Each structure stands twice: as C-alpha cells, then as structure tokens.
Amino acid sequence: MTSEVQQKGKLAKAASYILNIKTTCEKNEALTKIAEQLILDQEHLIAENAKDLAIGKENGMPSSTLDRIMLNKERVEAIASAIDLLVKLDDPVGKLLERIDKENGLVIEKRMVPLGVIGMIYEARPNVTIDAATLSLKTGNAVILRGSSSAKFSNVALVASIHRALEKTAIPVDAVQLIEDTNRETVKELFHLKQYLDVLIPRGGKALIDLVVNEASVPVLETGAGNCHIYVDHTADYIKTEKICINAKTQRPSVCNAAESLLIHHDWFSEHGVQLLNAIHHAGVTIIGDATVCQAVDYAQQATEDDYATEYLDLKISVKLVENVYEAIEHINKYGTNHSEAIITEDQLVADTFLNSVDAAAVYHNASTRFTDGFEFGYGAEIGISTQKLHARGPMGLPALTSTKYFVHGNGQIRE
CATH class of the missing domain: 3.40.605.10 (Aldehyde Dehydrogenase; Chain A, domain 1)
Structure with missing residues (x-):
C-alpha cells in the first residue's frame, strides 16, 4: 500500500x-x-x-x-x-x-x-x-x-x-x-x-x-536555532544599550532572532551594570547570571554551562561579564548558533573586529537582533533563516x- x-x-x-x-x-x-x-x-x-x-x-x-x-x-x-x-x-x-x-x-x-x-x-x-x-x-x-x-x-x-x-x-x-x-x-x-x-x-x-x-x-x-548574543563594549552608550537589550529580548521573545545571551565588558558593568539589569528585570525578564552578576543583584539566578548554550524562546536571558571584545567573540563562537549577533559600542575599530570575527549569518552594530527577518531585509516573507554557508545564508x-x-x-x- x-x-x-x-x-x-x-x-x-x-x-x-x-x-x-x-x-x-x-x-x-x-x-x-x-x-x-x-x-x-x-x-x-x-x-x-x-x-x-x-x-x-x-x-x-x-x-x-x-x-x-x-x-x-x-x-x-x-x-x-x-x-x-x-x-x-x-x-x-x-x-x-x-x-x-x-x-x-x-x-x-x-x-x-x-x-x-x-x-x-x-x-x-x-x-x-x-x-x-x-x-x-x-x-x-x-x-x-x-x-x-x-x-x-x-x-x-x-x-x-x-x-x-x-x-x-x-x-x-x-x-x-x-x-x-x-x-x-x-x-x-x-x-x-x-x-x-x-x-x-x-x-x-x-x-x-x-x-x-x-x-x-x-x-x-x-x-538554525537562534542563540543570539548582545555584547556591550566598554564604550557603549547607556541609552542605546538599554533600548536595544530590552527590544531584542522582550519585543517577541518566542522567535529565533530574540537575544538569549548578554555579554558585558566588566568596566562598563562596574558603572552601568546594575542599572541595566534592573531595567531588564523590570521588563519582566528573568536574569540568569555568572557569579559577579548574582552578587550585584539579588534577583539573578546562577548560570550553568548549559544556560550559555540555551535558546530560551522566553523572557529569560543569560548574562556574563567578559574582559574584552576578544573574550566576547570566543564565547559567541563557542555557544552561538551562527544566527544573529550584536555589539553595542562607540568604538568603530572594536565594532569592525567583532563584525568580522563573529561567525553568524547576520551581525549588528548598535542595533537589535530582531531585524533578522525577510520583511525587514526587503525580501517579503521568508521560508526560514539559514545558518549554513552553502547555497543560502541568512533570511x-x-x-x-x-x-x-x-x-x-x-x-x-x-x-x-
């Protein structure tokens, strides 16, 4: 039959x-x-x-x-x-x-x-x-x-x-x-x-x-799945950072181009970190952070190795502090899914290093990852977002x- x-x-x-x-x-x-x-x-x-x-x-x-x-x-x-x-x-x-x-x-x-x-x-x-x-x-x-x-x-x-x-x-x-x-x-x-x-x-x-x-x-x-990251560099503008992070995580958390991980330069975190985490937390997002993050805010949950590789598709985000852009790139290339990755910085040389070194279908400088979409790229409806490199890549x-x-x-x- x-x-x-x-x-x-x-x-x-x-x-x-x-x-x-x-x-x-x-x-x-x-x-x-x-x-x-x-x-x-x-x-x-x-x-x-x-x-x-x-x-x-x-x-x-x-x-x-x-x-x-x-x-x-x-x-x-x-x-x-x-x-x-x-x-x-x-x-x-x-x-x-x-x-x-x-x-x-x-x-x-x-x-x-x-x-x-x-x-x-x-x-x-x-x-x-x-x-x-x-x-x-x-x-x-x-x-x-x-x-x-x-x-x-x-x-x-x-x-x-x-x-x-x-x-x-x-x-x-x-x-x-x-x-x-x-x-x-x-x-x-x-x-x-x-x-x-x-x-x-x-x-x-x-x-x-x-x-x-x-x-x-x-x-x-x-x-591919979308374990998308945002890296906040030490020269990042706070207003841009808060706006981009909240949009990338909360505008529609159940989709593949929503941000799932936040990497923050430790110097920037010392000055602005708690304010940013509070804003994200007040937007309804569960913070799952490393030891420094958990010490800084009492509502953060301790992150495990698995958390950094997780596509939550929910109002959750992992947060980790890094020393510099190179550590951020290494982290993303280890845990990312080659989908969409963003850097927030006012230093063009740092931005170029990030954009050229991160292995992803779409890379962003000072913009939300939520734009990785067929409509936003001018293609009309999309059949998917390719994370491979042969025949087609991206929306x-x-x-x-x-x-x-x-x-x-x-x-x-x-x-x-």
Whole structure:
C-alpha cells in the first residue's frame, strides 16, 4: 500500500513540471487569490486554530509556544497582507545571471530556475504553512508541508483555503501538499524521499533541525536555532544599550532572532551594570547570571554551562561579564548558533573586529537582533533563516528558492 508521503510526493513532483512553464502573471494571480481566500475563511481558520490552542493548554504547553501557534483576526490579516507584498516583488525565475558569447557562435546563458519540489518540516507556527506555500509558488516550486501535531487543525484549514484559491487559477492544486499524518514515521519517510523531493527545509527548535541535518539523505537547507548574543563594549552608550537589550529580548521573545545571551565588558558593568539589569528585570525578564552578576543583584539566578548554550524562546536571558571584545567573540563562537549577533559600542575599530570575527549569518552594530527577518531585509516573507554557508545564508527569500540552469543556443555547432 502506497503511503500518504509517497502519494503526495508523486503529485507534487508532477505539479512541479507544470509550474515550470507558468508565467509570473499566473503565479501572482494565484497568490492574490490565496490572500483573498484567507480573509474569506478567517472565521473558520480562527475556530480551527482554537482547537489547537485548547489541546495545547490542556497538555500544559508553554505560553511562548501557544503564542507561536495562535491565529487571530489581526494575524490572519497580516498573513494576507504579506502575500500582497510578495506579489509586488520581482520574480527571480528566468533572470539572466551571466551570458557568454563563444567564438564559434554558441551563446551560453546562466539563468535562475525553480528548485523543483521543496519539503518543509516545521513546528508550531501555522503562518509558516502560508509563507512556505506562497514563496514556493512565486518561485515556481511545488511544496510538501509537514507541520507538527500542535498546529494540525490550523494547518489543515490553511491548506484547504489555499486549495480553494488555486482551483480558481492556472496553478495546479497539487502544487501544495500537506502531510496530515503527524506520526514520526512520516518525517523519517520525508528524509529519504529523493525520488520526489529536491530539497528539505527544517524550521523549528534545535532538536528538530539537528535530527533533519543528521538523518536526511535529501539535500537540506538548514535553518538554525537562534542563540543570539548582545555584547556591550566598554564604550557603549547607556541609552542605546538599554533600548536595544530590552527590544531584542522582550519585543517577541518566542522567535529565533530574540537575544538569549548578554555579554558585558566588566568596566562598563562596574558603572552601568546594575542599572541595566534592573531595567531588564523590570521588563519582566528573568536574569540568569555568572557569579559577579548574582552578587550585584539579588534577583539573578546562577548560570550553568548549559544556560550559555540555551535558546530560551522566553523572557529569560543569560548574562556574563567578559574582559574584552576578544573574550566576547570566543564565547559567541563557542555557544552561538551562527544566527544573529550584536555589539553595542562607540568604538568603530572594536565594532569592525567583532563584525568580522563573529561567525553568524547576520551581525549588528548598535542595533537589535530582531531585524533578522525577510520583511525587514526587503525580501517579503521568508521560508526560514539559514545558518549554513552553502547555497543560502541568512533570511531566505525568493532567490534562495531557486537554482541555476545553463541555456546553450547554437546553430549547428559541434565539438571538434
């Protein structure tokens, strides 16, 4: 008996060949229809999402996870608006990257083309269902979605809306597939679906990402966890520091570009440290600090080695004092996840040392890590933030979902 994964893989592969010849106009029309359908279906989407939230609460799910799952009127409208923005972005498919005119008359063109079929394995956030589907369609890719059980009702409802929209367009409905069986075996099957999948993208916590990277035989685009740091140098301006630290930690603590660790130069800490920790603490953040931090404020909890490597995704932050920028860089390169790292300093040479030496997809000088995002970088919706170095790195928008192909035009030439 053919499994659901095999069946939907075959359908997606067939649809990908049809998508190859669809025009930008046809793809944009489909995206517009999807945005309209989400608004029409929003009451049903919110009702189905409420089922996931109720189950999550019953199972004692953390509030940060429930926040990632939640859909309300504002979030559905924001998702639809994001699709409208995506429609306005340039279609990278077919873009000429290079042209070579040979002496024998051959013309060689290197153009951007779709990847083919994208597999998406993700946790909690149902907005990823829409982001992955619409980004894939815009770039002429079919997509196979496999969300987690925590958002099952939401994902089924969202894909049903997508299918209703696609029925009114030139884009095949089979271009968007959802694996509804959330059993672990379906994930393992996707790992090795090389017959139908061209790339697999995991999006979620470190455990999920490591599992996919270590076990999949399908090529993987790794979207890493976000153990993001802020280093406060000895010349840091206090007002900038307080504003950036609180924003990076509290503006939305459940996302991967939120700051999880704070490193402070010991001289700066002597003058401003307690004031900064008090401000962060009063913003509702639990301070988990080294011995000096715990001596300075009585509300700090003692940090362990594991704390420095933890992506809290919550209102918690580890705090450690360092001697200089080099110790900060060493700490970050040891415990970081190559995602987003920031330095606050008024010394440009120190900033340059940090920015050039820290191994991360995005590095910041005097700004919050919360900007590592497809929208903020001008890509529209993102399919994830890549922390690897091959093919794509950082927020992955439309260009990251393409490959290249050489188009060679001749007039009877043969190789001597």
